[in-house]
Amino acid sequence: MPKPEIHPTWYPDAKVICNGEVVMTVGSTQPEISVDVWSGNHPFYTGTQKIIDTEGRVDRFLRKYGMLDPTSEVDSAESNAEN
Known part of the structure; x- marks a missing residue:
């Protein structure tokens, strides 16, 4: 008590x-x-x-820790945008 x-x-x-x-x-x-x-x-x-990712931070994180396929469409779209 x-x-x-x-x-x-x-x-x-x-x-x-x-x-x-x-x-x-x-x-x-x-x-x-x-x-x-x-x-x-x-x-x-x-x-x-909603995840607001204007600078590609989420994709960079996923790539860094191997959670994103390196040949995914996001990567190819980024490389095309840079050229």
Whole structure:
């Protein structure tokens, strides 16, 4: 048993609020938790994430670590653009 008067109050059904809506309930020492981003609206979890690669960094990384076929169309397109 916890010692009396040394632990914070535990709220087993604390509300997590995002954009004014309750998105879930969790156990916490605060009755309400306000968040800007959660898994329901984060681009990675919703599948709307886009990789913006204006300088070929992703392709360079993939080639460097052998994750991209050296004879792929991306490589030939880059070499044609340089000539």
